[in-house]
Amino acid sequence: xxxxxxxxxxxxxxxxxxxxxxxxxxxxxxxxxxxxxxxxxxxxxxxxxxxxxxxxxxxxxxxxxxxxxxxxxxxxxxxxxxxxxxxxxxxxxxxxxxxxxxxxxxxxxxxxxxxxxxxxxxxxxxxxxxxxxxxxxxxxxxxxxxxxxxxxxxxxxxxxxxxxxxxxxxxxxxxxxxxxxxxxxxxxxxxxxxxxxxxxxxxxxxxxxxxxxxxxxxxxxxxxxxxxxxxxxxxxxxxxxxxxxxxxxxxxxxxxxxxxxxxxxxxxxxxxxxxxxxxxxxxxxxxxxxxxxxxxxxxxxxxxxxxxxxxxxxxxxxxxxxxxxxxxxxxxxxxxxxxxxxxxxxxxxxxxxxxxxx
Amino acid sequence: xxxxxxxxxxxxxxxxxxxxxxxxxxxxxxxxxxxxxxxxxxxxxxxxxxxxxxxxxxxxxxxxxxxxxxxxxxxxxxxxxxxxxxxxxxxxxxxxxxxxxxxxxxxxxxxxxxxxxxxxxxxxxxxxxxxxxxxxxxxxxxxxxxxxxxxxxxxxxxxxxxxxxxxxxxxxxxxxxxxxxxxxxxxxxxxxxxxxxxxxxxxxxxxxxxxxxxxxxxxxxxxxxxxxxxxxxxxxxxxxxxxxxxxxxxxxxxxxxxxxxxxxxxxxxxxxxxxxxxxxxxxxxxxxxxxxxxxxxxxxxxxxxxxxxxxxxxxxxxxxxxxxxxxxxxxxxxxxxxxxxxxxxxxxxxxxxxxxxxxxxxxxxxxxxxxxxxxxxxxxxxxxxxxxxxxxxxxxxxxxxxxxxxxxxxxxxxxxxxxxxxxxxxxxxxxxxxxxxxxxxxxxxxxxxxxxxxxxxxxxxxxxxxxxxxxxxxxxxxxxxxxxxxxxxxxxxxxxxxxxxxxxxxxxxxxxxxxxxxxxxxxxxxxxxxxxxxxxxxxxxx
Numbered sequence: 001x002x003x004x005x006x007x008x009x010x011x012x013x014x015x016x017x018x019x020x021x022x023x024x025x026x027x028x029x030x031x032x033x034x035x036x037x038x039x040x041x042x043x044x045x046x047x048x049x050x051x052x053x054x055x056x057x058x059x060x061x062x063x064x065x066x067x068x069x070x071x072x073x074x075x076x077x078x079x080x081x082x083x084x085x086x087x088x089x090x091x092x093x094x095x096x097x098x099x100x101x102x103x104x105x106x107x108x109x110x111x112x113x114x115x116x117x118x119x120x121x122x123x124x125x126x127x128x129x130x131x132x133x134x135x136x137x138x139x140x141x142x143x144x145x146x147x148x149x150x151x152x153x154x155x156x157x158x159x160x161x162x163x164x165x166x167x168x169x170x171x172x173x174x175x176x177x178x179x180x181x182x183x184x185x186x187x188x189x190x191x192x193x194x195x196x197x198x199x200x201x202x203x204x205x206x207x208x209x210x211x212x213x214x215x216x217x218x219x220x221x222x223x224x225x226x227x228x229x230x231x232x233x234x235x236x237x238x239x240x241x242x243x244x245x246x247x248x249x250x251x252x253x254x255x256x257x258x259x260x261x262x263x264x265x266x267x268x269x270x271x272x273x274x275x276x277x278x279x280x281x282x283x284x285x286x287x288x289x290x291x292x293x294x295x296x297x298x299x300x301x302x303x304x305x306x307x308x309x310x311x312x313x314x315x316x317x318x319x320x321x322x323x324x325x326x327x328x329x330x331x332x333x334x335x336x337x338x339x340x341x342x343x344x345x346x347x348x349x350x351x352x353x354x355x356x357x358x
Numbered sequence: 359x360x361x362x363x364x365x366x367x368x369x370x371x372x373x374x375x376x377x378x379x380x381x382x383x384x385x386x387x388x389x390x391x392x393x394x395x396x397x398x399x400x401x402x403x404x405x406x407x408x409x410x411x412x413x414x415x416x417x418x419x420x421x422x423x424x425x426x427x428x429x430x431x432x433x434x435x436x437x438x439x440x441x442x443x444x445x446x447x448x449x450x451x452x453x454x455x456x457x458x459x460x461x462x463x464x465x466x467x468x469x470x471x472x473x474x475x476x477x478x479x480x481x482x483x484x485x486x487x488x489x490x491x492x493x494x495x496x497x498x499x500x501x502x503x504x505x506x507x508x509x510x511x512x513x514x515x516x517x518x519x520x521x522x523x524x525x526x527x528x529x530x531x532x533x534x535x536x537x538x539x540x541x542x543x544x545x546x547x548x549x550x551x552x553x554x555x556x557x558x559x560x561x562x563x564x565x566x567x568x569x570x571x572x573x574x575x576x577x578x579x580x581x582x583x584x585x586x587x588x589x590x591x592x593x594x595x596x597x598x599x600x601x602x603x604x605x606x607x608x609x610x611x612x613x614x615x616x617x618x619x620x621x622x623x624x625x626x627x628x629x630x631x632x633x634x635x636x637x638x639x640x641x642x643x644x645x646x647x648x649x650x651x652x653x654x655x656x657x658x659x660x661x662x663x664x665x666x667x668x669x670x671x672x673x674x675x676x677x678x679x680x681x682x683x684x685x686x687x688x689x690x691x692x693x694x695x696x697x698x699x700x701x702x703x704x705x706x707x708x709x710x711x712x713x714x715x716x717x718x719x720x721x722x723x724x725x726x727x728x729x730x731x732x733x734x735x736x737x738x739x740x741x742x743x744x745x746x747x748x749x750x751x752x753x754x755x756x757x758x759x760x761x762x763x764x765x766x767x768x769x770x771x772x773x774x775x776x777x778x779x780x781x782x783x784x785x786x787x788x789x790x791x792x793x794x795x796x797x798x799x800x801x802x803x804x805x806x807x808x809x810x811x812x813x814x815x816x817x818x819x820x821x822x823x824x825x826x827x828x829x830x831x832x833x834x835x836x837x838x839x840x841x842x843x844x845x846x847x848x849x850x851x852x853x854x855x856x857x858x859x860x861x862x863x864x865x866x867x868x869x870x871x872x873x874x875x876x877x878x879x880x881x882x883x884x885x886x887x888x889x890x891x892x893x894x895x896x897x898x899x900x
Contacts, residue, residue, distance in 0.1 A: 053807075079811055087805065091801040157808075160809060
């Protein structure tokens with residue numbers, strides 16, 4: 001068997017305006033979770049709708065379990081795909097209560113094709129419990145909040161036990177204090193039931209926690225499809241760096257196969273994550289907040305221009321002689337006394353595990 | 359394969375287009391016939407008419423129109439303002455009770471006015487009962503025909519203005535009013551600078567509807583013998599057997615009607631900015647006290663009395679006074695006829711409008727929505743013109759095919775009547791289902807497909823249960839309209855086939871008002887029941 005799900009050369013356009021341009025990615029095995037990350041309005045939802053068969057892409061091929069769903073001359077109707085989609089906006093049937101809404105997907109009738117997968121390992125009540133909406137069972141959609149409706153919609157798409165589960169911003173409207181618990185429970189349900197899932201989100205941490213793999217969608221295409229660890233530490237290009245907005249790029253000169261040189265910071269050692277610079281020796285080096293270390297005794301000192309409190313950490317912004325703004329991460333377990341306009345020392349020699357250069 | 363798919367999707371779109379195209383082309387018929395009549399030679403009668411009475415007809419139509427507009431404005435906006443912003447004794451009751459006046463068609467109001475003021479009429483009986491025998495006839499005011507028509511039509515139509523204006527008033531946000539106060543506006547300034555301008559599109563839309571119906575009115579003016587364009591059309595067709603003149607007069611009428619139709623459409627679309635959104639805060643009503651409360655109450659109840667209680671009491675009194683005129687068999691037959699028409703028409707309309715609305719939902723076809731927008735303009739064509747042109751069309755078809763098939767199935771048949779009803783009330787059904795569909799998010803269909811339901815399964819399991827209420831309301835509204843409809847039924851009905859409206863009209867035009875009383879009373883009774891059942895929907899601005 002090849003990949004569980006394959007998406008090849010997916011193009012989509014509305015009125016000659018490109019929404020998606022040559023989107024490719026695969027899910028290798030059943031039960032894997034893939035998260036699609038990207039800014040809003042970039043076409044993440046369009047990918048889900050194409051996979052579900054709600055829109056016809058202009059080009060491209062979608063294969064699920066060795067069966068072609070969409071290609072130039074084949075198209076399986078959405079009702080015959082056995083794919084569930086939980087929509088971002090409220091898509092509950094307004095004239096049915098929560099329980100009826102959820103069972104709408106389970107009850108089979110004359111007008112409904114049969115689901116081959118059989119029942120899920122969880123009952124409706126189990127799921128309602130896990131997502132903290134048990135008490136809403138008899139309520140109608142207009143009587144519950146947007147966040148609750150979203151969880152009902154989530155349960156409704158899961159209980160169907162589909163071949164592929166698509167979740168569009170499933171936790172977007174949920175209060176922060178519940179979010180972590182629900183994320184845990186969602187991951188547990190998906191993993192235990194072996195549901196292959198694609199989750200669209202703009203929350204990086206949600207994607208990193210839930211996804212076995214993440215795809216970053218920028219500029220109408222998937223620019224990097226990788227494990228969460230690699231996405232964070234080894235971004236493939238400047239666009240990804242900018243999207244995560246985690247560090248700064250500084251000019252540097254390649255000295256040897258493990259050394260770089262920057263005018264302000266001096267020598268920087270480490271392992272190059274990519275080495276193809278087409279013969280250039282002048283490159284842009286990515287400095288992420290945790291790359292540089294604080295050291296009061298160091299001779300290398302810069303001015304503090306800003307200090308951001310992030311709960312478990314501070315991020316200091318330092319200004320170098322050539323006006324670079326460097327972020328430095330410091331644990332917050334003791335109150336740091338460095339104030340703005342004070343000097344801040346950086347530990348030398350500088351060693352960075354992953355040297356990401358462009 | 360690709361070719362086949364494209365071909366198939368085209369066929370699908372054409373399938374949805376059928377009903378819209380059907381109705382649209384039927385609507386084109388009257389317009390085309392009327393326009394083409396302008397290129398035929400003018401008849402001698404038309405020339406005579408232009409030299410003699412045409413001017414009078416137009417003037418009469420204009421006077422009638424101005425009078426009705428003035429009264430409808432005062433009654434409609436006045437009551438809407440009072441019940442939307444104030445609490446006074448009976449304000450809650452009046453809010454819905456006032457729409458009962460919608461159950462009394464203008465011509466029946468005309469009968470009651472006449473019955474009340476005529477020699478030895480109901481006023482005479484009342485005075486005799488109160489003060490004993492005397493020659494009251496001498497002092498009895500005569501109802502002027504023009505003034506009588508204006509009153510009758512105003513009382514039966516002002517509810518349009520009330521309904522649309524009220525919706526505009528209640529959807530205003532208290533925040534706007536508070537903002538006005540904050541800027542130091544007085545109560546009067548708030549009314550004139552904030553409330554009225556915001557409700558203006560609604561008021562104009564309501565008045566345009568009233569204007570359209572007024573100048574197309576046939577029953578009231580023909581009963582009072584006021585010569586207007588509609589009666590002139592009828593006379594030149596029936597008495598002078600001059601169809602061309604009828605068409606040329608129709609042209610003027612249709613011109614007027616379409617001006618108001620366009621104003622109404624334009625104003626309605628502008629009044630959309632009143633639809634509430636987030637941050638909207640409902641208006642806080644002020645409780646009136648003392649003299650103010652009395653005046654408000656008195657004004658509303660006076661209008662309610664005049665527009666509903668008065669005509670009902672007149673008809674009731676007459677039925678009781680002449681028990682011989684009440685014929686149970688006749689009432690049963692009329693009820694049966696009316697329900698028959700209602701059921702068939704409603705079923706056809708619901709089928710057609712489901713087809714079109716569902717088509718618009720799944721295809722997103724621009725052509726389809728354009729055609730549909732045109733096809734709902736049928737409600738603007740005056741009933742009398744619609745009927746006359748349908749008859750002409752049947753003859754044209756028969757002549758074209760060289761047999762009398764079309765004449766036989768259309769002229770003087772229930773089929774012909776129902777065709778005309780469908781053209782006229784198509785808008786009602788289309789909009790009734792459309793407003794329901796607008797509340798059903800499109801992604802809901804997608805959810806259903808993804809759960810394995812087919813398109814048809816989604817329609818049956820999701821759409822139909824959701825639109826149940828809309829279906830009932832369409833049925834009610836069509837029933838009220840068919841009950842009250844006069845010219846189409848009167849002209850197109852088969853021999854000896856009557857509804858409450860035609861029965862009452864026939865008796866009234868033969869000066870046998872006491873016999874017109876019981877069909878009129880039952881007409882009002884049934885319409886009132888339907889109005890009461892659908893009042894929640896009607897109050898939303900239908």
